[in-house]
Amino acid sequence: MMGPRQVEQGALFYEFSLDTHIPADHLLRAIDRFVDLSGLRAHLQPFYSSTGRPSVDPELMIRMLLIGYCFGIRSERRLCDEVHLNLAYRWFCRLGLDGRVPDHSTFSKNRHGRFRDSDLLRCLFETVLARCIAEGLVGGEGFAVDASLIKADANRQKGVEGTNGLPPESVSRAAREYLAVLDDAAFGAATPVVPKLVSPADPAARWTGADGGLAYFAYAANYLIDLDHAVIVDVEPTTAIRQAEVTAAKRMIVRSRERFDLYPARLAGDSGYGSAAMLGWLAHEQGIEPHIPVFDKSERRDGTFSRSAFTYDPGADAYTCPAGKHLRQRQKVYRSPPPLVDADGMLRYRASKYDCEACALKPRCCPNASARKIPRSIHEGARQMARDICASEAGRTSRRERKKVEMLFAHLKRILRLDRLRLRGPDGARDEFHLAAAAQNLWKLAKLIPLGQPSLA
Known part of the structure; x- marks a missing residue:
């Protein structure tokens, strides 16, 4: 048979516990174990006045902000409404059933003031x-x-x-x-x-x-x-x-x-971090293996020889071209020698003009210049290390990770x-x-x- 109509009846006493109404698998229950704001008040104490009206509890505001960012509540007005209505949010914020939710303007006032002055959100992270x-x-x-x-x-x-x-x-x-x-x-x-x-x-x-x-x-x-x-x-x-x-x-x-x-x-x-200066900083100054693709624009698309066609000899500090000729940093003696490294951290290796003019491969090497030039970064060692790592199994694993x-x-x-x-x-x-x-x-x-x-x- 049909049951009786549900009629609201006032009660003199209620026994209600927020904790018993929060599901055991609720995200906030799992997160609450790891939210430690015990040092929050001591961190903010210098940024509050010793006189005046008591402020809103900063721990309450931080817990409300964490709820907003954990559940994608982008508006602080809506966040205040949700905390007011949602039992799980009230439990997480330690508000109880009759706790007062602060006004949304409180967040803006504190954010542009003591929160940024104290770098509180960095401390929270x-x-x-x-x-x-x-x-x-x-x-x-x-x-x-x-x-x-x-x-x-x-x-x-x-x-x-x-x-x-x-x-x-x-x-x-x-x-x-x-x-x-x-x-x-x-x-x-x-x-x-x-x-x-x-x-x-x-x-x-x-x-x-x-x-x-x-x-x-x-x-x-x-x-x-x-x-x-x-x-x-x-x-x-x-x-x-x-x-x-x-x-x-x-x-x-x-x-x-x-x-x-x-x-x-x-x-x-990714290759956005593969500049020569960055790779050199990682490998030489920080001692970190760069599992990063090299940012390299040396390959030519006009049919002429790219830099990879030239072999570098570290002992002689010279490049060897496909015709077997050497490219050195200086092909002649200068009275006032120019600096070897330019403002961009590049070394310039030049072939002899006489070698290039008599070479049969000149149309495929430097058709529009009198001699071929090869730039080499002062961080080329770190660049080569990154190339070797990327070609290894460890480099392929890093790309997946x-x-x-x-x-x-x-x-x-x-x-x-x-x-x-x-x-x-x-x-x-x-x-x-x-x-x-x-x-x-x-x-x-x-x-x-x-x-x-x-x-x-």
Whole structure:
């Protein structure tokens, strides 16, 4: 038979526990074990006044932000609504049933103030990374580096000509941050090339068409990961250009060594990191094997001999051409000899003009020059090391393992929904990337150390 109508009845007393209503396999229950914010208040204490009205608990705000980045809630207004309604979110934030959710404007006020002044979000990322290291998820032997373009919060149809600079009325926070990083090698000083368009809303965002479709304003999210379990070891925002990405890779490698005493034996990357200077820095200055394809444009397509057709003799410090003649750095004695190395770090080996004029292979070697010249980088030893590694089985293994960082970028954009930034300026990009990387490492901890399994830390 039909049951009685359900009628709401008031009760004098309730016995309700949030913990019993959260599923055992819920992601937040798995993540909560690894969120240690015990040092948060001590870290922020110097940035609060000793008088005045008590503030919103900073731990509550950080837990709410972690929820937003773990579940792809991009709006802070919506995040406040979701935390207010969702029992699991309230449990994770330690709010209880009657706890008050802070207003969305609280996040903006703290983000532009004490959070950035104290570099709190960087501290949060490093705290999560330290837990990954303590749990044994970071081997420290092999690293991989890569960058991915993230659209900026800037309308592509409202850009101004890059040669005209910013309009005089551009006094926004993002414009001030842009002016502050003009001399930074990861932003303004990365290249002397003036961009085609500049966004008045976010001038530090770079106009780029690297994806092959419509050009847009973007930042680059740079990840340095450990290859054992794809844990993010470091993260750095840069302008969307290759030179800046190389600078970020160097900074992340040095910082991971200084902060966590990590000394990788090898670094995997794509050919964007295969410049001679970068390979030389890795091999000679850092002692890291470069498992990176060499960035090489020496092959010719006009039918003439490429540089690979010339054999280098290290003992004689000379190249031998296909006709058996020698190319040396100097073919004659100078009263005031010019420097051997140019500003680009290249050595120039030249053939004798008399040898080339009488050579039958001249039409296939240097038809438009009197003598053939061969450039050689001062880091050619590191370049040859990278070539040998890439041709070995270890190099092929590194190419497969390097795809782990690309999978992290796919997770970042598709699951965490960070395919477009919500905050503007270099500081806004840094905040979003730090929070997203911390959320991804928490996902990794929850996945690899299931509930019920003893923790090592």
